[in-house]
Amino acid sequence: xxxxxxxxxxxxxxxxxxxxxEIPSGCYAVLxxxxxxxxxxxxETICGLRGVTSGRILIGGVDMTDWSPSDRGIGxxxxxxxxxxxxxxxEHLAFALQLRKQPQAFIxxxxxxxxxxxxxxxxxxxxxxxxSGGERQRVAIGRALSFHPNxxxxxxxxxxxxxxxxxxxxSLVQQLKQTIxxxxxxxxxxxxxxxxxxxxFYTIDHGKLRITEIKERTLISG
Amino acid sequence: MAVETVRGPSGNASQPRRxxxxxxxVAMGALSSCFVVLIIAMLxxxxxxxxxxxxxxxxLKPEIRFAFTLTVASCTAAAILSLLVATPLGYVLxxxxxxxxxxxxxxxxxxxxxxxxxxxxxxxxxxHFPINGWxxxxxxxxxxxxxxxxxxxxxxxxxxxxxxxxAVRTMRVTFxxxxxxxxxxxxxxxxxxxxxFWIVALPQASRGMIAAATVAWARSLGEFGxxxxxxxxxxxxxxxxxxxVFLELSxxxxxxxxxxxxxxVAIAGVVLVLLRLLNGGPAA
Numbered sequence: 001x002x003x004x005x006x007x008x009x010x011x012x013x014x015x016x017x018x019x020x021x022e023i024p025s026g027c028y029a030v031l032x033x034x035x036x037x038x039x040x041x042x043x044e045t046i047c048g049l050r051g052v053t054s055g056r057i058l059i060g061g062v063d064m065t066d067w068s069p070s071d072r073g074i075g076x077x078x079x080x081x082x083x084x085x086x087x088x089x090x091e092h093l094a095f096a097l098q099l100r101k102q103p104q105a106f107i108x109x110x111x112x113x114x115x116x117x118x119x120x121x122x123x124x125x126x127x128x129x130x131x132s133g134g135e136r137q138r139v140a141i142g143r144a145l146s147f148h149p150n151x152x153x154x155x156x157x158x159x160x161x162x163x164x165x166x167x168x169x170x171s172l173v174q175q176l177k178q179t180i181x182x183x184x185x186x187x188x189x190x191x192x193x194x195x196x197x198x199x200x201f202y203t204i205d206h207g208k209l210r211i212t213e214i215k216e217r218t219l220i221s222g
Numbered sequence: 223m224a225v226e227t228v229r230g231p232s233g234n235a236s237q238p239r240r241x242x243x244x245x246x247x248v249a250m251g252a253l254s255s256c257f258v259v260l261i262i263a264m265l266x267x268x269x270x271x272x273x274x275x276x277x278x279x280x281x282l283k284p285e286i287r288f289a290f291t292l293t294v295a296s297c298t299a300a301a302i303l304s305l306l307v308a309t310p311l312g313y314v315l316x317x318x319x320x321x322x323x324x325x326x327x328x329x330x331x332x333x334x335x336x337x338x339x340x341x342x343x344x345x346x347x348x349x350h351f352p353i354n355g356w357x358x359x360x361x362x363x364x365x366x367x368x369x370x371x372x373x374x375x376x377x378x379x380x381x382x383x384x385x386x387x388x389a390v391r392t393m394r395v396t397f398x399x400x401x402x403x404x405x406x407x408x409x410x411x412x413x414x415x416x417x418x419f420w421i422v423a424l425p426q427a428s429r430g431m432i433a434a435a436t437v438a439w440a441r442s443l444g445e446f447g448x449x450x451x452x453x454x455x456x457x458x459x460x461x462x463x464x465x466x467v468f469l470e471l472s473x474x475x476x477x478x479x480x481x482x483x484x485x486x487v488a489i490a491g492v493v494l495v496l497l498r499l500l501n502g503g504p505a506a
Contacts, residue, residue, distance in 0.1 A: 047410045048409075048410070049406050049409070049410070068409070068414075069406075069409040069410045070409050070410070070411075070412050070413055070414055072410070074410055075410070075411075076407060076410040078403055078406075078407060080401070080403055082401065082403035082404045082406065082407040083404070084404055084408075084422055084425075084426075085404075085426055086425040086426055086428075095408075095411055096411040096412050099411065099412040099413060099417065100412060143407075143411065144410075144411075147411070147412065
């Protein structure tokens with residue numbers, strides 16, 4: 001569960017005031033809004049890359065407002081993916097597990113499992129520059145899921161993909177929803193993303209900079 | 223060749239005409255070649271001025287052999303030290319905003335702007351500035367057992383003081399060009415800031431580090447003023463090749479000075495090519 005309790009975020013002239021929301025465990029929430037409304041800022045705040053001016057953020061009932069990003073256990077896929085140019089696909093999938101000093105056999109099993117789930121098994125020894133947009137997207141999602149995060153944050157994950165690859169990614173994400181069921185916030189300005197994937201659907205209002213829940217569907221769990 | 227359809231005053235299309243880019247390339251080539259030709263001309267003049275016998279005499283001289291060894295060793299030491307300092311400093315200046323950052327940014331550039339001789343003089347004053355009878359040089363020599371001034375460490379320190387400033391600039395630009403988002407995401411995956419720097423940023427900066435080491439090494443090779451002031455020009459003790467040129471010239475040995483200059487050109491060429499090969503780029 002993700003809870004925002006009267007959170008205010010200010011950065012220069014930009015401000016999001018007094019946001020309160022609650023996303024239940026296992027929910028796939030889609031957050032929409034015009035460019036510059038602060039969608040990415042909200043994701044960065046949840047994963048700890050940006051501090052709050054006031055208010056509290058709770059993940060799984062634990063107040064993580066002042067926690068370091070490394071301690072929060074949140075999988076983050078930024079819009080630009082931020083893949084590591086010096087690493088192979090396999091190294092991306094093993095990255096978080098090696099940091100957690102998991103046994104080699106466990107890492108091998110987990111990376112194989114993710115590679116099969118994401119359909120990137122034949123690409124494991126390739127470097128990032130040799131991958132297509134859709135393949136990179138899958139690697140970024142796999143890297144974020146590798147350590148079984150409490151929460152998954154996706155920032156415009158399909159914005160750079162063509163229509164057919166986008167359809168493939170919808171199928172993949174729906175499959176992930178069914179198999180993993182991790183609480184997810186998916187930021188997008190594409191209504192099709194929301195229509196296809198959302199359990200809950202939020203927008204940031206123009207000018208008011210607050211979040212309104214406008215639609216709810218059946219939750220997968222929680 | 224660009225093909226353009228020319229329209230008359232009435233707007234009707236007339237005969238297409240072909241335009242040439244030849245003059246563009248002639249002008250650019252002529253202006254660009256001025257510098258390249260100047261360098262080649264200087265080297266050719268040096269080569270024609272000296273002879274194989276001069277080279278042989280220079281290479282066989284024990285003082286020049288010592289200077290050659292000290293030059294290679296001190297330049298390498300100064301380049302390694304510069305890289306050790308420039309990498310974290312360049313990273314901090316590139317990634318963080320903190321009070322005093324602007325001042326540090328200016329301070330780092332001072333050795334680039336100042337005449338090198340002033341750097342040597344400042345080092346000399348720093349090591350011999352008395353505070354209640356205590357000086358840094360006396361403390362290092364008497365208590366630590368590692369005197370600096372007019373010894374080989376002074377050569378390395380004089381080279382480092384200037385070379386490091388250039389290495390910091392190079393590393394700063396290197397980290398500016400690496401997207402910090404990778405380090406941000408690494409932190410969400412479980413990295414501390416130190417791990418994000420070590421595992422994610424540093425491997426991406428490898429080419430920049432080689433470039434910084436190259437700049438520092440080359441700059442150290444050409445250093446003369448601060449070495450003369452801070453380390454002196456004592457034969458078989460603090461003499462590097464740049465001081466050899468000065469000493470030979472002072473003694474009226476123009477041929478030897480030119481021969482040593484060409485040896486320096488050869489060393490610089492070998493090191494630059496090796497570093498470029500290491501960098502994965504074309505050697506020529």
